[in-house]
Amino acid sequence: MSSKKAPIDLESKNRGWPKGKRRYPKGIGAPKQPLSGYVHFLNERRESVRAENPEISFSDLSKKLAAEWSRQTEEEKNKYNEFAKKDKDRYESELVEYQQTDAYKQYIESQRSSESSASAPSKKKKKGGAPVSSKRSSFDESEGEDPPMVAGSTPNSSIFHIPIFTEEFLEHNKGRENELRQLRKQTTEFEEQNAVLEKHIESMKAAISKLEMETLQQRQSNASLHQHLESVRQLVLQGFRGVTVPGMTEPLSVRNVDQMVSTLLSLVEKNPNQNQALINSAKDIIARIDYGKISC
Structure with missing residues (x-):
C-alpha cells in the first residue's frame, strides 16, 4: 500500500488570486512551478534574438518575441505546449513528494495565518464587489496560453500589452541598459x-x-x-x-x-x-x- 498521499487541492485556497490562476506553494523545498508553452518558447528564443539584435532594449525584445510567438502555427506551438505538459507532470510528481514534508506543513500553516489576517475588511473593491488583486500574474503562472493582447488587436498583431512593464520598471531597465552600453x-x-x-x-x-x-x-x-x-x-x-x-x-x-x-x-x-x-x-x-x- 503506497505511503504517498494525494496532493491537497490548493484551488480552494486561491481566494484573492485572479480567477483561473493556480496558486503554487513557495518556500524551502517547494518544487519549481511549471512553465507555460509560451515561456518555454521565450527561454529558447531569447538569447538568439538578443544575439541578432545586440542593442535591443528589454521591452522591445519582449515585444519582438511576443510577435514571433503570434506568428507560430498551431503545430509549432504544440511543440512548446508539449514541453509545458511534461513540465506540469514533473511538477505534479514533485508536489506529491513535497506535500509529505514538514516544510509543506509549515507552508500551509503560514497560509492559514495569512488568510486569517486578510479576513479583515481591508481590501478595496471595485464597483460590483469584485476584489482588487494585489498581485500581477507572471509568465510562469500561464498554463500554455498566448500572451495577453491590447484590446482591439488581432491575433497576428505585433503590439502586445505585457502587465509587468510598468513605467517604473521600464525606466529602471532603461538606466541599466545605458550602464550596459557604457560597459560594452x-x-x-x-x-x-x-x-x-x-x-x-x-x-x-x-x-x-x-x-x-x-x-x-x-x-x-x-x-x-x-x-x-x-x-x-x-x-x-x-x-x-x-x-x-x-x-x-x-x-x-x-x-x-x-x-x-x-x-x-x-x-x-x-x-x-x-x-x-x-x-x-x-x-x-x-x-x-x-x-x-x-x-x-
Whole structure:
C-alpha cells in the first residue's frame, strides 16, 4: 500500500488570486512551478534574438518575441505546449513528494495565518464587489496560453500589452541598459588597448630574441679572437725567447710578452739607427714564425 498521499487541492485556497490562476506553494523545498508553452518558447528564443539584435532594449525584445510567438502555427506551438505538459507532470510528481514534508506543513500553516489576517475588511473593491488583486500574474503562472493582447488587436498583431512593464520598471531597465552600453564601450576600448599592447609585446619579444642572438654571436667571435691572440702570443714568446730588449728587466714570459712587443715597437719608431741590430734580429724572427700554427 503506497505511503504517498494525494496532493491537497490548493484551488480552494486561491481566494484573492485572479480567477483561473493556480496558486503554487513557495518556500524551502517547494518544487519549481511549471512553465507555460509560451515561456518555454521565450527561454529558447531569447538569447538568439538578443544575439541578432545586440542593442535591443528589454521591452522591445519582449515585444519582438511576443510577435514571433503570434506568428507560430498551431503545430509549432504544440511543440512548446508539449514541453509545458511534461513540465506540469514533473511538477505534479514533485508536489506529491513535497506535500509529505514538514516544510509543506509549515507552508500551509503560514497560509492559514495569512488568510486569517486578510479576513479583515481591508481590501478595496471595485464597483460590483469584485476584489482588487494585489498581485500581477507572471509568465510562469500561464498554463500554455498566448500572451495577453491590447484590446482591439488581432491575433497576428505585433503590439502586445505585457502587465509587468510598468513605467517604473521600464525606466529602471532603461538606466541599466545605458550602464550596459557604457560597459560594452569600455570593454571595446580595453580590448583595443590590449591588442595594441600585445603587438608591442610581440615586437619587444622579437627584439629581445634578436639581441640575444647577436650577443651569442659576439661572444663566439670574442672567444675566437681571444684564442687567436693567445696563439700569436705563444709564437712571439717562442721566437723572441732569449732576445734582450732594452728596458725589459724581467725574463720574457706570457705575462710580459705584450709589454715586450710594445717596447720593441717604441724603439723601432724612436731610435731606428741606434737599434739596427735588434731590428734586424726581430725581422728575422718574424720572418721565421710559422703562422699556420695560429688557431682560427
